[in-house]
Amino acid sequence: MPELPEVETTRLGVRPWIKDKVVSGVSVRCDRLRWPVPDLNHLLVGSTILDVQRRAKYLLLPSSHQGTLIIHLGMSGSLRIAPIEASPGPHDHIDIRFEQYCLRMRDPRRFGAVLWSAQPLAHPLLKSLGPEPLSEAFDIDYLWRQARHRKVAIKSLLMDGKVVVGVGNIYATEALFMAGIHPNRPCNRISKQRLARLLEAVKRILTQAIAKGGTTLRDFQREDGRPGYFRLDLRVYGRAGETCHQCGRKLKSLKINQRASAYCGYCQR
DNA sequence: CGAAACTCCTGAGCGC
DNA sequence: TGCGCTCAGGAGTTTC
Known part of the structure; x- marks a missing residue:
């Protein structure tokens, strides 16, 4: 179950592969996660992923297209860097492709979420969150x-x-x-x-x-x-x-x- | 307002 | 071998 350490591990693992890389394509094989997945083709293709950040258990991927992709792994979600030619498994719902490989989201139980926001920290899901446990604010x-x-x-x-x-x-x-x-x-x-x-x-x-x-x-x-x-x-x-x-x-x-x-x-x- | 119940979903593990 | 049952659980939503 991804809690903060698992999300942070994912962030650190994925970041060097996708930061400053250009999205060449997107495949959404199942768009019924916790909420409907937005049109990632329209939003992401051609844009550069500027960073991979984290707030609580949300991964934030700011894009050069004036917005941020928000990913939550729910209970059973995970992200992998996969070869483009590797065929997806049964619950590999989303691929975000780069030149040589893709970022692949798997989530068997589909409690996860993929959202888009121009102001992620002001998003209804994030705006009322408490402090980060490892920050000085949590004293x-x-x-x-x-x-x-x-x-x-x-x-x-x-x-x-x-x-x-x-x-x-x-x-x-x-x-x-x-x-x-x-x-x-x-x-x-x-x-x-x-x-x-x-x-x-x-x-x-x-x-x-x-x-x-x-x-x-x-x-x-x-x-x-x-x-x-x-x-x-x-x-x-x-x-x-x-x-x-x-x-x-x-x-x-x-x-x-x-x-x-x-x-x-x-x-x- | 706080607190608790309800909800989404699939796979594992179990009894028979 | 396989059916049907229960459980696991993040966290938003609903209800009291």
Whole structure:
């Protein structure tokens, strides 16, 4: 599931291949993603991709045609650099072709999105997003202000894009374990000191995951097809019923927002 | 306003 | 061998 580390890994992998390159053609084999895919032929062909940027889990590809392509990978999306002659697989919905190769988007579950905007940061989907988790804006005073008056589960807060972006189920689960905080604990019942631990845990987990190319569970792959290796570092996610690495007790699981949340009932309070 | 339920989709894993 | 069921989950949308 692409979360911030997977999107950042994709950005870094893809950027050298398409930055400052001219789009020679586009194939949209399925235009029914989360929203209908716009007419990329008309928008992109002949233009130069000026950069590959990221805001939250959105990839932003500003084009010399006075607009920016916005790509979201949803749950199962991935981007690859593929030879033009390589025939597309069943869920390879979109090719953006360059002279020697193409940028190919695959998304089996089609929760992803491809959009076009003249002002991407002002786009309705992006304009109300919270701070980047690895930025200085995401600091303890900010998190404390967000948490102190709310009573939702702390895990819900971490996964709320209006509070902080990019933290999905995997990394929220791991950060809470690292900080020793129970995922279901109401946010207004966590001391500032413990919130500070959580803040550092979020930053550390995301930084480590980016360094390892993200987490590959099933669908995620890098631009060259390799997996990400952070899966080997997961300490609680997907391990309910197995043994806690810290105390040896059995990890439990509960549902928060219809999402599985593995935790250790002894190490996390 | 916040909070929770609902929604999109396909493949994996399971029981029989 | 294959059917039908449940589950996974990002995040926008709807409802209360």
